[in-house]
Amino acid sequence: MLKKALSISIVAALMTSPAFANKDKTPPPPLKLKEYREKEIRDLGVYQLSRRLDVMSSDTADNIKRQVEENIRQKQQDIRSPDQKFKPLSIDLNNPMVQHVVKASVNYMNQIVVLDKYGNPWKIKRVGIGATEFFGHEKVDDHIIWVWPKKKYKESNIALLLEGETKPINFKIVEGPDNVDSFVELKIQGVSPNSNVKEFEFDPLELQASTAKADVNQDAMLMADGITPNGAKRLSVTMQGSELEGITAWSYRDEFYIRFSGSVISPQGKLAAPPSSTGINLYRIPRIDEILIEKNGLLMNGVQIKNL
Known part of the structure; x- marks a missing residue:
């Protein structure tokens, strides 16, 4: 009985609420939908096509080209700018434990020239690089090789077997962003087999020049x-x-x-x-x-x- 009375009270309250009280008033107007939607779409397409066909001014075209060129430059330009240096190295064939280091950098080449102590070319018989996947090389003359890194932040060693020698000379090559030994002069403390200078005749002069004179x-x-x-x-x-x-x-x-x-x-x-x-x-x-x-x-x- 109590539930029935409660239901009647709720219905009565709803009937007297504002929603039911305004049922006799004028309903809101219907939404005004655009009648010619197809025409608007067609007009928009014509407008976009006309913009594409408009002749672009030369200034606008130049600005667009400059922006495209600048974007390409920023993408392609390497942030590296290593110092390029000349590096002379004195190589003692009787002391192979000395660890010489040559600095390399990606996009730059190391030119390595081998000379004897009098400045005469010393022929290179063979060239070996420990990590050929990181460094490449080319022998461009009997006493000159080119070396270049293929990847960044790698290191390896290079061995050169010279004509007339049984032991190779070794040095380490390290890739980095700051410095590159673009020209390396390996001066061997010995006499090349092809040298025209007779060591027993030249040495006293060399000794005199380095001490008394x-x-x-x-x-x-x-x-x-x-x-x-x-x-x-x-x-x-x-x-x-x-x-x-x-x-x-x-x-x-x-x-x-x-x-x-x-x-x-x-x-x-x-x-x-x-x-x-x-x-x-x-x-x-x-x-x-x-x-x-x-x-x-x-x-x-x-x-x-x-x-x-």
Whole structure:
């Protein structure tokens, strides 16, 4: 009985609600739908076609071409711009444990020239690369090879078997974005079989030129005493980021001068002042940022010369 009474109350409430109370009022107007939809679509197609057929101004066409060209440039241009350097390396055939390093970079070629100690070409019999999938090579002359990296951030080693030798020379090649040794001069500390120079006749002259007749001037004498002359600029000598003690270096007349107790192995250093009785000598070397030296009986590879 209670449920029936509750149902009657709900129905009565609904009948008196605003929705039912407004049933006699005017209904809302119907939606106004467009009568000629087909015509509108046709007109839109004609408008789009007319825009395509309109003649484009020369300025607009040039701007579009420039934008397309700029998009192609940004897509194709490599973000790398490595420094290209000349790298002389002095190779001692009797010391195969020295690890020389040649720096390469994708899109750039390393030209490697092999000479004897007098500057004569030394013929290459065979060339071997450890990872041919990462580096390619071509022998373009008897004493010249081209090497190029195929992939980024790879490394390998190169072996060269020279004419008249039974042991190959080896060096490491490393790909990177910052530096490329675009021209590498491998100067072998020996005489090529095809050399016209007779070693027993030339060696005394070479010894004389490197000692008694060293390129000595007043500025070199000052550097030999550890003094920076006018026109010279002090350089820092580091290895693995740490400053090397007992070594001073200068930049002077487009060459580097380095003073220490030891010897410069690669590139081969030339005495810039008479030998010192203290064992501290001054060497003149080409402008190169990485050298190999011998100090206190130890070979030190990757020694870097930089501005202070």
